[in-house]
Amino acid sequence: MTADRERAAADRAAADLAALDADRAALADRVAPPRWFGPALGLLLFVLVASNAVDSAAVTGAALLVFGVGVALLVRTYRSRTGVWVYTPPKQMAGWAVFVLAVLVPTYALALPWLFVAAGAVLGAAIAVLTHRWTRAWQRELREGV
């Protein structure tokens, strides 16, 4: 291969890499959820956990139904707005699971009505903040390029 051909191949490869980077940067803008997405998810989680403050299977069942339908609607809205979906990375999911257990185990052990409300508020606020942080981290990763 001549030097000219090698240079042409290198230019072409550089252009391909630049195009891939540009696509990822455009995707980073596209994947941002609406501002209310995290707070809405947090509110659903708060309602689910806080419903245990009322010692009623009907209330807990209704809260579970609202949570399930609400999360399904959020996922559907996100996918229809952005056209993409990513699953939370296992490491982040494991960290979240540990946090949830750390909050819920003592809450259910003590089973005080006000504690369920407080636990719901803590978990709801946490998921709203984490949703925002995870999205920002993902966008940063996309903008860093291939």
Add this chain to the structure above:
Amino acid sequence: MTAVEPRFDQVVHAPPRLQVCGLLAAVDVMDFAAVRDAVGVSDSVLSKHVKQLEDAGYVQVRKATVASRQRTSLSLTTVGRAAFTAHVAELRRITGG
């Protein structure tokens, strides 16, 4: 972390398949319409290239009916992700990066 062995992949390399693979590598699932809009080609052109990627075992195509409309979504398979990563490594090697 294991270093990726650079490997030129003719299936991935041809435009706009490189672009399609690049988009799918960044997500778990992407709607056909979103890929089409990002790549800037017609439905038929994208379908042709997706079929080639699917035949190579690089892309998985799923069809689902949502609110009485059919939604086609695309995702990279493990083999496709590995081929794309190796191809990008080869592009970097060529550029000396």
